[in-house]
Amino acid sequence: MINKKVNNVQEALQGIESSMTIMLGGFGLSGIPENSIAELVQLNVTDLTCISNNAGVDDFGLGLLLQKKQIKKMISSYVGENAEFERQMLSGELDVELTPQGTLAEKCRAAQAGIPAFFTPAGYGTEVAEGKEAREFNGKMHIMEEAYKADFSIVKAWKGDAAGNLIFKGTARNFNACMAGAAKITIAEVEELVPVGALDPNQIHIPGIMVQRIFQGEKFEKRIEQRTVRQKA
Amino acid sequence: MALDKNDIAKRIAKEVKDKYYVNLGIGIPTLVANYVREDISVEFQSENGVLGMGPFPFEGEEDADVINAGKQTITTLPGASFFDSAFSFGMIRSQKVDLTILGAMEVAENGDIANWKIPGKMVKGMGGAMDLVASAENIIVAMMHVNKAGESKILKRCTLPLTGVGCVKKVVTELAVLEITPKGFKLLERAPGVSVEHIIASTEADLIIEGDIPEMNLN
Numbered sequence: 378m379i380n381k382k383v384n385n386v387q388e389a390l391q392g393i394e395s396s397m398t399i400m401l402g403g404f405g406l407s408g409i410p411e412n413s414i415a416e417l418v419q420l421n422v423t424d425l426t427c428i429s430n431n432a433g434v435d436d437f438g439l440g441l442l443l444q445k446k447q448i449k450k451m452i453s454s455y456v457g458e459n460a461e462f463e464r465q466m467l468s469g470e471l472d473v474e475l476t477p478q479g480t481l482a483e484k485c486r487a488a489q490a491g492i493p494a495f496f497t498p499a500g501y502g503t504e505v506a507e508g509k510e511a512r513e514f515n516g517k518m519h520i521m522e523e524a525y526k527a528d529f530s531i532v533k534a535w536k537g538d539a540a541g542n543l544i545f546k547g548t549a550r551n552f553n554a555c556m557a558g559a560a561k562i563t564i565a566e567v568e569e570l571v572p573v574g575a576l577d578p579n580q581i582h583i584p585g586i587m588v589q590r591i592f593q594g595e596k597f598e599k600r601i602e603q604r605t606v607r608q609k610a
Numbered sequence: 611m612a613l614d615k616n617d618i619a620k621r622i623a624k625e626v627k628d629k630y631y632v633n634l635g636i637g638i639p640t641l642v643a644n645y646v647r648e649d650i651s652v653e654f655q656s657e658n659g660v661l662g663m664g665p666f667p668f669e670g671e672e673d674a675d676v677i678n679a680g681k682q683t684i685t686t687l688p689g690a691s692f693f694d695s696a697f698s699f700g701m702i703r704s705q706k707v708d709l710t711i712l713g714a715m716e717v718a719e720n721g722d723i724a725n726w727k728i729p730g731k732m733v734k735g736m737g738g739a740m741d742l743v744a745s746a747e748n749i750i751v752a753m754m755h756v757n758k759a760g761e762s763k764i765l766k767r768c769t770l771p772l773t774g775v776g777c778v779k780k781v782v783t784e785l786a787v788l789e790i791t792p793k794g795f796k797l798l799e800r801a802p803g804v805s806v807e808h809i810i811a812s813t814e815a816d817l818i819i820e821g822d823i824p825e826m827n828l829n
Contacts, residue, residue: 404658404659404677404679404681404695405658405677405681406674406681407658407674407675407677407681408675430695453735454735454736454737454738455734455735455736455737456733456734456735457734457735458681463732463733463734466733467730467733473733475726475733475735475736477736477738477739477740477741477744478657478695478699478736478737478738478740478741479657479695479696479698479699479702479703479738479740479741480699480740480741481695482694482695482696482698482699483696483699485696486696497703497741497744498703498744498745499703499740499741499744499745500740500744501744501774501775502722502772502774502775502776503740503771503772503773503774503775504771504772505736505740535675545692545694546675547660547673547675547676547692548656548658548659548660548675548676548677548678548692549674549675550659550692550693550694551658551659551694551695552694552695553694554694554695554696555694555695555696582694599674599675600674601672601674601677601683602677602681603677603680603681603682603683604672604683605666605667605672605682605683605684606666606667606668606669606671606672606683607665607666607667607668607669608668608669609668609669
């Protein structure tokens with residue numbers, strides 16, 4: 378067993394510096410590496426390029442980094458829940474690369490899988506296609522998209538072990554599973570770090586080879602963005 | 611009388627057939643799930659990574675790890691599955707999803723759709739919409755026929771940045787059901803009590819009208 382365990386978030390985030398490109402898992406606020414984001418705020422690193430499907434909300438998730446103007450560029454598919462994000466984008470303070478969600482996921486997966494580029498029909502004929510190679514396959518137009526190149530990938534899992542193996546829960550798997558192993562260094566923040574051998578190898582979603590550092594988060598707020606319920610009859 | 615959002619959803623629900631996998635967008639499309647016939651088998655896909663979505667949870671049973679693409683807390687039904695985002699769009703691109711229902715700001719007679727950006731004013735992002743419209747074979751748009759200023763959103767050509775080209779097959783609005791044919795919008799049905807003349811007056815694009823246009827059946 379190769380030990381990936383580090384003692385805390387400070388140790389896990391060592392080496393992250395200003396101007397780096399960082400991938401962060403999560404969809405909305407679900408499955409975001411909240412302990413690592415809090416530490417990035419503490420580290421006060423700036424001019425970051427963040428690859429993340431969303432940008433959190435004003436006072437949680439990546440919204441915390443936006444408030445402190447630590448992000449130079451965001452690469453996302455949907456930013457509708459964050460007023461500060463929209464303000465910085467429309468005023469030109471923040472550089473934003475809006476990318477179709479499936480393309481964003483595949484650009485992560487391609488990096489994870491060692492594929493430099495791929496063709497997708499998403500965005501053909503729209504401004505997303507501008508400057509990109511277009512080619513016809515099977516009678517349909519596609520555009521070429523390249524794999525992301527990131528310095529760090531920070532993912533959040535439900536359970537993990539010191540070998541770096543990860544298991545996700547529910548829809549919190551989202552981009553976390555695509556980003557693990559998609560950057561030079563992958564940091565995994567887990568709700569529960571279990572003893573090696575406790576996870577059934579059949580149930581592991583991401584094998585430890587994709588993870589360089591793993592730690593158990595100190596606390597998880599797991600905030601819900603849209604609490605929708607029904608009444609008992 | 612023009613339909614409300616629930617009525618639009620009710621009409622679209624009639625397009626959902628037995629054994630369909632269906633992706634519902636945010637807004638009116640989400641309501642469609644409430645009106646699908648109970649005697650057919652349908653599974654709802656949400657692009658953030660779940661198949662077999664169920665209703666909202668009972669109060670106190672919400673789980674931050676189980677949400678839909680609108681970030682709403684949901685439940686899952688027996689037979690449901692979770693997967694990652696790349697896998698989710700894989701099943702969309704490879705056309706495993708039978709029907710996609712989404713909202714729009716504008717739809718044009720050539721099947722173009724715009725729903726993600728108003729330059730200089732509003733940019734929410736395309737989310738999964740560009741991937742969905744580029745790959746889905748069967749796309750129905752749920753939208754209001756006119757905007758708050760009374761201007762038609764059913765156009766000869768879209769004016770806003772596009773989400774996809776030549777992809778929309780059918781549009782259901784508070785006034786009408788329209789099919790997009792190679793020759794443009796064809797009026798299929800009108801909302802109960804709404805005249806063909808009213809629909810024509812509310813539509814910037816030309817309409818193909820053949821014979822008597824029946825009223826929508828919402829029962």
